[in-house]
Amino acid sequence: MNQPKKLWLDAEGRKHRYLHSQTRETADFGFDEVPADDKARRVKKHFDSVAPVYDFMNTVLSFGIHYAWKRVAVRSMHLRPGQRVLDVCGGTGDLAALAARTVGPSGHVVLYDINRAMMLAGRPRLDRSEMGDRIHWVQGDAEAIALADGAFDAAMVGFGIRNVTRMDRGFAEMYRVLKPGGTLMCLEFSKPVNPVFRWLYDLYSFRIMPKAGDLLAGNRGAYTHLPESIRMFALPEEISAMLEGIGFARVRFRRLTNGIAVIHTGRKPSAAEPFA
Numbered sequence: 110m111n112q113p114k115k116l117w118l119d120a121e122g123r124k125h126r127y128l129h130s131q132t133r134e135t136a137d138f139g140f141d142e143v144p145a146d147d148k149a150r151r152v153k154k155h156f157d158s159v160a161p162v163y164d165f166m167n168t169v170l171s172f173g174i175h176y177a178w179k180r181v182a183v184r185s186m187h188l189r190p191g192q193r194v195l196d197v198c199g200g201t202g203d204l205a206a207l208a209a210r211t212v213g214p215s216g217h218v219v220l221y222d223i224n225r226a227m228m229l230a231g232r233p234r235l236d237r238s239e240m241g242d243r244i245h246w247v248q249g250d251a252e253a254i255a256l257a258d259g260a261f262d263a264a265m266v267g268f269g270i271r272n273v274t275r276m277d278r279g280f281a282e283m284y285r286v287l288k289p290g291g292t293l294m295c296l297e298f299s300k301p302v303n304p305v306f307r308w309l310y311d312l313y314s315f316r317i318m319p320k321a322g323d324l325l326a327g328n329r330g331a332y333t334h335l336p337e338s339i340r341m342f343a344l345p346e347e348i349s350a351m352l353e354g355i356g357f358a359r360v361r362f363r364r365l366t367n368g369i370a371v372i373h374t375g376r377k378p379s380a381a382e383p384f385a
């Protein structure tokens with residue numbers, strides 16, 4: 110493992126290891142720098158291995174807080190009944206379910222994920238629910254979304270963009286499939302702001318999380334990779350700059366739980382408000 114000296118890279122380190130790698134032939138996979146065309150295979154292997162325990166482990170490791178983050182994140186899109194929503198990297202469907210409840214029986218949610226095992230782990234529960242008819246499951250790559258231009262009122266991605274080899278391509282695809290005036294939402298892990306809290310979070314992430322992964326899921330590797338990938342991820346200001354560069358307007362972010370998670374929102378400008 111090629112572990113950096115500092116867990117949270119400074120701006121220069123991140124520029125080299127993360128943002129710079131976006132334009133090069135390498136990508137980050139946890140603390141390892143891997144050939145860009147091999148990251149997707151590693152991500153697939155990772156999610157194949159965690160799929161059966163994904164929901165359970167999320168709840169245990171976050172003490173259930175991820176449900177509250179997801180509720181706040183979906184509320185931040187101000188969805189209305191009848192709208193069409195895309196859930197990129199939708200996995201087992203938590204965000205899709207929350208959106209489907211809000212858009213109601215006349216609305217639609219397309220859950221789009223590259224990993225069949227993740228979707229199969231979540232689908233039976235949602236198929237049995239009243240939202241089953243409103244959620245459509247599509248397997249595909251976030252970097253080349255196989256859906257029409259301007260088809261959605263809102264597009265969201267929860268804890269997924271970190272895994273996409275070319276994050277900027279993923280966001281650009283979300284921009285493409287949004288209607289003018291449509292809303293983007295991205296929920297991702299980030300760096301806690303308070304240094305003492307961050308120290309505790311690092312301790313928890315690197316001492317307890319891998320052990321819990323081993324004990325509860327028989328998978329130490331996956332729960333070592335998870336905190337590493339968070340440390341290598343771009344900071345909120347860097348994500349905002351990327352979204353603005355793609356063309357999103359009204360780009361904002363909001364930190365949750367001292368910055369462990371961050372909600373990013375933006376809007377695809379409509380013809381009536383090109384510089385909104």
Ligand SMILES: C[S@@+](CC[C@H](N)C(=O)[O-])C[C@H]1O[C@@H](n2cnc3c(N)ncnc32)[C@H](O)[C@@H]1O
Pocket residue numbers: 152156197198199200201202203204221222223224227249250251252266267268269272273274
């Ligand atoms: C951490 S899970 C998040 C699942 C769900 N959104 C949630 O909040 O619980 C990340 C998901 O991203 C998916 N994913 C990773 N790379 C992808 C890609 N290139 N295209 C589409 N989905 C991808 C994985 O298969 C996985 O289901």
